[in-house]
Amino acid sequence: MRALLAAALVVAATGTAPVERVRYTFDGPAPLADVSGHGHDLSPVSRYGGSFKLVARDGGKALAFPAPCHAEPCPRIALRAATTTELNPGRRPLxxxxxxxxxxxxxxxxxxxxxxxxxxxxxxxxxxxxxxxGRPSCVLVDDRRPEIHAAISSVGVADDRWHTLECRRAGSHLTILVDDVPRGRATLPADLSVSSRLPFSIGGKGSYPDNDQFQGALDDVWVDIG
Structure with missing residues (x-):
């Protein structure tokens, strides 16, 4: 229902409907499958015993990543989809x-x-x-200028409860929402374009040290473009 309402608001503002490019629910017999129908299935890359486990959530499943580690070598894992231009938004709403x-x-x-x-x-x-x-943030970086643009939430989410996080880019604004409430905003160059040849990843940059490993539980990952 939330996704449908958000899509309706985008249509009302822009006159066009966003296209769901990828969605992972982590349910069913193939938990790493892209259920959007676009075929961007995930594959794990790991090192030092890094792994994920499935945990129950709301009648379905979620992913739990490695616990915090303070003595190297630490378990590392990220989930990656194959490189594709379909997940590059360019200058479009995201x-x-x-x-x-x-x-x-x-x-x-x-x-x-x-x-x-x-x-x-x-x-x-x-x-x-x-x-x-545990303050979430959304980041965009242009494909010609290296400046980092970040919308940082004014509230944290490290309270051992489930929270929905959303990033919205519309024109020259980037907004982060926590549980459907706007909690931070950044101003962007109106012509900022995001285009990368690198793969889409979840839970970390990769399996190497300093991979910014996610250490909690994760569910319902999605990307809409347009």
Whole structure:
């Protein structure tokens, strides 16, 4: 219902309906399958025993990532879809989000929920949870200018409860919503374009050290473009 309402608001504002490019519910016999029908299934990349497990949530399943580790080598894992231009929004309106659960002892200086591209190598869109307070943020980086644009939430989510997070790019504004309430905003260049040849990933950049490992539970990951 929330997704339908949000889509209706976008149509009312722009006259066009966004296209759901990818969605993962982590349910069913193939939990890493893209249920949008576009075929962007996930594959794990891991190191040092990094793995995920399925946990029950609202009659379905969610993913739980490795617990915090303070002595290297630490378990590392990320889930990646094959590289594709279909998930590059360019200058178009962009919405993406996920549902997360993170306890106070699961926070670090930076945990990646999802991302496409790297800020230091081309362009990027990203959803992350940062700092001891567990404040989520949305990040966009242009494919010609390396400046990082971040909409940072005024509230944290590290309270061991489920929270819906959403990033919305519309023209020159980037907004982060927590549980459907706008909690932070950033101003963007109106011509900012996101286009990356790197894969879409969930839960971390990769399996190497300093991969910004997500350490909580994650569900309902999605990206809408247009």
């Amino acid at each position: 919405r993406y989000g996920a549902t997360v659960r993170l306890a106070a002892d699961q926070t670090t200086k930076g945990e990646n929920v999802m991302q496409k591209g790297y800020s230091a190598r081309g362009s990027q869109y990203k959803l992350q949870v940062d700092g001891l307070a």
